[in-house]
Amino acid sequence: MLCQEDFKPVTLADREFFERHYALYPQAHSSNTFTNMVCWNHFTPYRYAYVNGNIIISCTTEGVTRFHPPIGPRDPVLMRELIRLALDMSDDTPLVFIDPETARWMQELEPGLVLVPDRNNFEYVYRASELAELPGKKYQKIRSHLNRFRKNCLNITEPITSENLEEVRELLRKWHDWKGCEKNLVLTHEIEAALYAVEHFTELLLRGLLIRVDSEVSAISLFERLNADTALIHFEKGLPDCEGIYKAINADTAAVLAREVEYINRESDLGIGGLREAKMRYHPHHLVEVYSLKR
Template sequence: MLCQEDFKPVTLADRAFFESHYALYPQTHSDNTFTNMVCWSHFTQYRYAYVNGNLILACTTAGVTRLHPPIGPYNPVLMRALIRLALDMGDDNKPLILIDPGTAQRIKEIDPDLMLVPELNRFEYVYRALDLAELPGKKYLKIRSQINKFRKNYLYTIETITPSNREEIMEFLVKWCESKRCEDDFILSHEIEAIFYAIEHFIELPLQGLLIRVNSQVGAISLFERLNANTALIHFEKGLPEYKGIYKAINAETAAVLVSEVEYINRESDLGISGLRKAKLRYHPHHMVEVCSLKRRACFPFIT
C-alpha cells in the first residue's frame, strides 16, 4: 500500500498544494512547514507522498531517512503501512519522528508494544504574543531593562522586509556570519544557507519580515509566517553582537507586529543546546509543542 517509490521531492512549485492541505489540517510544529522544507533542503532532503487524502513526509539527512506521521483523516490501515515502511527502512534507531500526542495514542492502540520516546530537543516553545510584546510583571524585569538600555543607547528605526532592502539584508547576513564564525560551526554554517535561501525566495514563500536599522544600517532581522489560525512561527532571528540588547529588541518589535493577528508565537526548539534552552526559558513559554519518536527494538513486532 505504501512504498518509497510513492514519494517525490518537495519543491517551490508545491507551495499551493501544501497550503491547501494545511488549510484543512493546520500544523503546530515548524518541521512540517513548507518554508522549513525548502529552506533547509540543502541539509535535509524532503519528499512527500499523497495517499488516500493523507500527506506523508520523508526526510533524509546524511543518508538516513525518517518518516513523519500521516497528515490527514485518520486511516488505521495507512498508519500500519507507514509503521511497517518506517521499520523496514534503513538502520536508523528512530525511523518515525515528530509524532504528536494524539497520533501517539493511536499508534499505541494499533500495537501497545511499540516503543515511543519523547524527543525533548524537538519540543517547540510557544509563547503568548501579548507577553512577548508587553513583557509584563517582575518576571520580565531584566529583559525590559535590557530593551530600555538598547533604546537609550542607539538611534534605530523599524522597517518591514521587502525586495527593496534585500541586498542590504544579504550584506547584513554576511557580516553576522563573520561575527559568528559560521564556517567553524556546523549548525550555523547550514543555518546561514537556509536564511540566504529564505531571503532570495522571499516573495515565493509565505514569509513576512522585520528589520531594525541602527544608525541607518541593518542591525537585526526576523523572518516569520502564520503557522495556523492562532499562532505565528518565527523561522529566523539574527542580530549583530555589537549592539547590546538588539536580540531582545527585535523579539519585542516582532511580537508587537504579530500581537494583533495571533494569540501565540512559536519560537521553535532549542536543538538541545544548553544556552539556547536557557534563553528560551527566560521568556516563560505558555506551552510546548511536544513530539515523540518510534524507537526501533532489537526485535520489533510484525505490523499487519
C-alpha cells in the same frame, strides 16, 4: 502497499498544494511547514507522498531517512504500512515529530510500539502580547536590557520589503563571518536556509522586520502564520553592534504579531543548553510536544 517509490522531492512548486492541505489539517509544530522544508532541502532533502488524502513526509540527513506520521484522515492500514516501511528503511528512530494525539492513536493500534518524548524538538510557544509588552516582575531584567538598547542605540524598525532584501542578505553574510560559521556546519546550513528564505521571500509569502542601528541593518526576523492563532518565527539574527538587539527584534516582532495572533511559536532549542535557558527566560505559555518511534 506504501513504498519508497511513492515519494517525490518537495520543491518550491508544491507550495499551493501544501497550503491547501494544511488549511484542512492545521499544523502546530514547525517540522512539517513548507517553508522549513524548502529552506532546509540543501541539508536535509525532503520528499513526500500523497496517499488516501494523507501527506507523508520523509527527510534524509547524513544518509539516514526518517519519516513523519501521515497528515490527514486517520487511516490504520496506511499507518501500519508506514511503520513497516520506516522500520525497513531507517535507523533506530524511524518515525519522528509525532504529535501526542497521534502517538496515543498509534499505541492503540499497535500496543507494543515504543514511543518516547523528543524533548530537544519540543517547540516554545509564547503569548504574543507578553513578548510585546514584557509585563510584571518576571520580565524585569529583559525590560531593563531592552530599555538600555533603546537609550544607547539610535535605532529604527521597518518591515522587510523587496527594496531592502539585499541589505538583509548582507546582514546574514556579516553574521556568518562574525560567528565563524565556516567552522560550524550547523550554523553554515542555517545561514544557507535563511538566505534561501530571503531569495524566495515573495514566493514563500514570508514577512519580516529589520532594525537599523545608525542606519545600518543590524537585526532581522522572518516569520509567517502557522495556523489560525499562532505565528511562527523562522529566523532571527542580530549583530553585536549594540547590547540588547536580540531583545529588541523579539519585542518589535511580537508587537506586530500581537495585533494578529494570540501566540508565537519560536521553535525548539535542539538540546542546546544556552538556547534552552534563553527560551525559558521568556516564560513560554506552553510547549508543543513531539514523540519519536524507537525500534
